[in-house]
Amino acid sequence: MSRCLVLNMDYTFLGVCDWKDAVCAVYTNKVIVEESYDEVIRSSSTQMRVPAVIRLRKYVRVVYERISYISYTKRNVHLRDAYVCQYCSIRCKGDEATIDHIIPESKGGVDSWENTVTCCKPCNLLKDNLTLAQAGMKLIKAPTRPKKLREVVRIKLGELHDLWLKYLA
Ligand SMILES: [Zn+2]
Structure with a gap:
């Protein structure tokens, strides 16, 4: 089933998670659902639409490696x-x-x-x-130890959902 886009409290992109983890986060009140898919999941007592985009209630500071x-x-x-x-x-x-x-x-x-x-x-x-x-080859620049690395989180094209687009701009 579908994956869920995860945003920081300030709407910046954090990652992508499994829909089950997203549902869990909703039930434990850690996140706000911003968008939902049409699919509905049901338990004995309740039902909800599968979250497509969730946003953390608390801001998470993203720290880069020293x-x-x-x-x-x-x-x-x-x-x-x-x-x-x-x-x-x-x-x-x-x-x-x-x-x-x-x-x-x-x-x-x-x-x-x-x-x-x-x-x-x-x-x-x-x-x-x-x-x-x-x-007889030349380097475009001498390699050194990097001060910081910023990993680009790649979203697989297949799992990119229309509901996510406005949050990824
Ligand atoms: Zn080359």
Whole structure:
């Protein structure tokens, strides 16, 4: 069944949840229902329309990770680089982004913020196990440890509902 859009008290987007969790939140009085689907759910004592958009009664402060806590992962390297190939500037779709070791692992290069960049598949084939000089390639900028990462919450197109649109503008 349908998913439910979750808004902060100030109408900013927080995420998407399962309709069952949304119903739970309504019954425990944590949220206000802003929009409902046509489907009705019934229990022995009551009935309600399935929530489509809910808003928290209490404001939740969204805290970004502090600099020392951003863990080094391939996914975080991609987020730092915004999925842009650091050689040719092409923006990769999620599964097309690879990690390039600037100093190749075969030459002693390590997994670190400074030695890895987002790289498209064609550039990764060109670079292969070569150093920058050997491959004749240049980085668009020197990679560093990011100060903060902002994760873009992606809503699957299939689950995007008309009732949500005015809250996502
Ligand atoms: Zn590239």
